[in-house]
Amino acid sequence: MVQETPQATVPQATPATIEEESDLLERAQSGEDSAFEALVAATRDRVYGIALRITRSDADAAEVTQETFLSAYQHLRELRGSIFSAWVQRIAANQALMRVRHRKVAQAAETELNGPTFNERGSLDPYPASDWSRRADEKALDAELAKAIEKAAEALPEDYRRVFLLRDVEGLSYEEITEITGDSLGAIRSRLHRARLAMRQAIDNFYNGV
């Protein structure tokens, strides 16, 4: 695949545009190994990230990343009309889920999910104290907020966490998620809503000092 060197050099991870990705993919499919290397460099953080979030293990995430790119290389010529980065994300999600499926994870009950509270008339109680929605546009996030979000994501029941990660963090389509998880679209949408409410609540609590 790559020229042999005494020690492998790590290509820089640079995000490729869709056009660049498409060009690299075409060249990689024609047998140009350096183009495949560039695709790996451009997508490895995303692949590693999704593997780490699903498996919650550095060692498993590293292995899933290796398996993902090996599988991608082996099936490269089968990829038609799809985007390489989205394709390897799906492979990684599949590989990672296969690894954790047999694990017994302590499940939080659905009723433990946080969310908004309402009074007897069904009105928000209390009303949102601050609108922090524009914080999403800020380049860097408060480190403490990031910790609070990680903690809240960890606390989600596994089925909810998985859907939240695949949809809201990784940006997979509902169709891709149904294919990967085998769950129904209705179940996925319902879990996503509850999970997003819980995550919204965690951020809201952070900004309101709860």
Added chain:
Amino acid sequence: MFSCKDSIEKLLDFLDGKVPPEIERRLEEHLSACPPCVAFLKTYRATPGICRKALAKKMPAEVASKLTEFLHQKLKGR
């Protein structure tokens, strides 16, 4: 008229354009008269973007190096 609870229950479908016209009308009616729900909608919509930033992971250099070596070993000579 929808309550806050009714409206919030429909937010995902609403944002995804998946609510029937009648539900959409009732939801918009509620939102037009309920600033707290508008604020709630904005933060609900912003949640994925903030979480994506918070949970973004960069592959450690050592793992990246091992990945490159792994691909060298597995794929050389193919």
